[in-house]
Amino acid sequence: MARLHEYQGKQLLEASGLSIPRGKVARTPEQVFEIAEELGGNVVVKVQAWVTGRKALGGVALVHSAQEAKDAAEKMFHLQFGNFPVEELLVEELLDIKDEFFVSLTIDDANQAPLLLLDCQGGSGIEDRADTVARIPVKADGEISKETLLEVTKDEAVVDAIVKIVLAARTNEARSMEVNPLVRLTDGSIVAADCRVTIDDYAVFRHDDLGIDIARELDHPPTKLEQLAYEIEQEDHRGTFYFAKLPTDGWEDTNGLIAFHGAGGGGSMMSMDAVSNEGFTLANFTDTSGNPSVAKVYQAARIILSQPNLSGYFGSGSGVASQEQYHSAYGLAKAFIEMKMEVPAVIRLGGNSEDRAVDILEDSCQHLPSQVRGFKKDDTPGKCAEIFAKLVEETNATNESMTRHVPDFVGSENASSFPIKYGALWIDNVPPEVAEIVVRESNGLLTIGDSGQPEPTEDITDKDSDLIACEIECLRAGHNVVFVDMPVKGLD
Ligand code: GDP
Numbered sequence: 259m260a261r262l263h264e265y266q267g268k269q270l271l272e273a274s275g276l277s278i279p280r281g282k283v284a285r286t287p288e289q290v291f292e293i294a295e296e297l298g299g300n301v302v303v304k305v306q307a308w309v310t311g312r313k314a315l316g317g318v319a320l321v322h323s324a325q326e327a328k329d330a331a332e333k334m335f336h337l338q339f340g341n342f343p344v345e346e347l348l349v350e351e352l353l354d355i356k357d358e359f360f361v362s363l364t365i366d367d368a369n370q371a372p373l374l375l376l377d378c379q380g381g382s383g384i385e386d387r388a389d390t391v392a393r394i395p396v397k398a399d400g401e402i403s404k405e406t407l408l409e410v411t412k413d414e415a416v417v418d419a420i421v422k423i424v425l426a427a428r429t430n431e432a433r434s435m436e437v438n439p440l441v442r443l444t445d446g447s448i449v450a451a452d453c454r455v456t457i458d459d460y461a462v463f464r465h466d467d468l469g470i471d472i473a474r475e476l477d478h479p480p481t482k483l484e485q486l487a488y489e490i491e492q493e494d495h496r497g498t499f500y501f502a503k504l505p506t507d508g509w510e511d512t513n514g515l516i517a518f519h520g521a522g523g524g525g526s527m528m529s530m531d532a533v534s535n536e537g538f539t540l541a542n543f544t545d546t547s548g549n550p551s552v553a554k555v556y557q558a559a560r561i562i563l564s565q566p567n568l569s570g571y572f573g574s575g576s577g578v579a580s581q582e583q584y585h586s587a588y589g590l591a592k593a594f595i596e597m598k599m600e601v602p603a604v605i606r607l608g609g610n611s612e613d614r615a616v617d618i619l620e621d622s623c624q625h626l627p628s629q630v631r632g633f634k635k636d637d638t639p640g641k642c643a644e645i646f647a648k649l650v651e652e653t654n655a656t657n658e659s660m661t662r663h664v665p666d667f668v669g670s671e672n673a674s675s676f677p678i679k680y681g682a683l684w685i686d687n688v689p690p691e692v693a694e695i696v697v698r699e700s701n702g703l704l705t706i707g708d709s710g711q712p713e714p715t716e717d718i719t720d721k722d723s724d725l726i727a728c729e730i731e732c733l734r735a736g737h738n739v740v741f742v743d744m745p746v747k748g749l750d
Pocket residue numbers: 302304309310311312313314318320351352353354355358380381382438439451452
């Protein structure tokens with residue numbers, strides 16, 4: 259679920275008619291000083307990070323002068339919340355709080371409907387008081403019983419505020435919206451003092467105004483590579499591709515930093531455990547599943563390999579993937595060959611067509627500087643991880659000097675080229691007997707043209723999967739004459 263910062267959530271609440279504290283976002287201690295001065299000095303300074311319980315972690319400071327606000331800000335900008343560096347602080351007028359309410363709207367999966375959690379003693383520690391929290395059903399169209407709300411809160415103004423929170427959640431297609439605390443001030447007015455909201459990933463495209471880069475939950479601001487990966491995912495909807503950087507602090511003291519490429523949730527988790535047990539630090543988590551195209555797996559592997567300091571590539575997910583695993587094998591093989599792998603790869607390709615998949619991968623990668631090994635469903639993640647650990651130790655290399663290699667005939671006048679959706683197909687000028695092999699491996703997409711050279715029989719723009727398969731099969735037959743040039747945007 260895509261998360262928003264507190265200040266963004268509050269803007270949504272304000273748009274639905276709820277009162278929020280006066281305040282602004284700052285990116286430097288000097289800005290904090292200015293804003294605090296504008297607000298009269300009595301302010302609360304709050305770290306904008308996607309964590310709970312900021313107050314207990316030193317992320318919320320109540321201060322009484324602009325200088326104090328600036329001092330607090332200086333400390334906060336040096337804090338790290340999980341994997342989240344502190345980049346933004348919210349500076350708000352200090353509220354004269356009389357009562358705090360806990361208001362949390364979530365989706366109750368069992369009932370397939372929204373559910374409002376409400377407690378009249380909000381604030382920190384609500385997690386420990388679960389039994390006193392009222393559970394109030396909400397209809398899918400946002401309708402909620404005002405009578406019930408009044409029974410619980412005994413305050414018309416609070417009921418009004420809660421209805422506005424529900425409206426804000428519905429308008430913005432929130433998956434969850436929590437206001438903890440919703441406060442009653444000494445003058446009786448109701449204000450949202452905090453706000454935590456997640457937007458439904460599948461609705462993000464309808465809300466450009468929310469400025470969400472990646473419609474997925476991350477525990478850190480998206481990195482450049484994560485953004486590139488997400489663009490690939492958005493352009494090609496054949497299967498899914500997920501890439502997230504993992505925290506790697508202290509990896510130098512482990513057996514090495516490695517790339518992880520899973521397929522399917524449960525099996526991937528098990529495989530991550532298995533390879534972590536061998537003492538490695540995982541640089542990333544990646545999943546390609548749901549029958550991804552060859553091109554997508556190729557691009558995923560390229561993104562993964564562009565991370566620094568890798569000493570190996572471990573691929574393992576569901577042992578019985580219901581997807582044609584030879585697609586993955588072709589995609590991986592192309593990436594490994596193009597990058598002339600100098601670090602070992604162990605790939606567990608269990609699932610449909612696994613024999614063919616392992617054969618393609620191992621055979622086409624056999625001349626690479628490092629070993630590329632394929633495994634099947636009967637090989638456990640534990641066994642694969644053990645073999646991987648041995649190979650990494652023996653090879654003792656990193657991907658530092660690995661670069662992309664493109665055959666010489668690409669761009670040459672003698673070769674022919676044909677555009678495809680993500681780049682171009684290149685075919686070297688070949689003698690008749692090789693042209694026949696190219697045509698044979700093209701799955702009917704190519705034929706011998708008038709010039710005696712292979713050329714497309716039909717529109718090949720979106721045939722990248724078959725064309726990459728053709729490239730790899732020609733290589734296996736000993737002919738480096740076909741190349742699908744598909745530069746990864748932002749990398750090449
Ligand atoms: P969280 O700890 O990350 O949930 O941060 P909150 O924004 O909810 O702040 C935590 C607590 O600080 C609240 O429950 C309040 O008790 C207190 N607090 C926050 N803002 C103010 C304010 O403007 N005035 C006062 N008096 N207390 C505040």
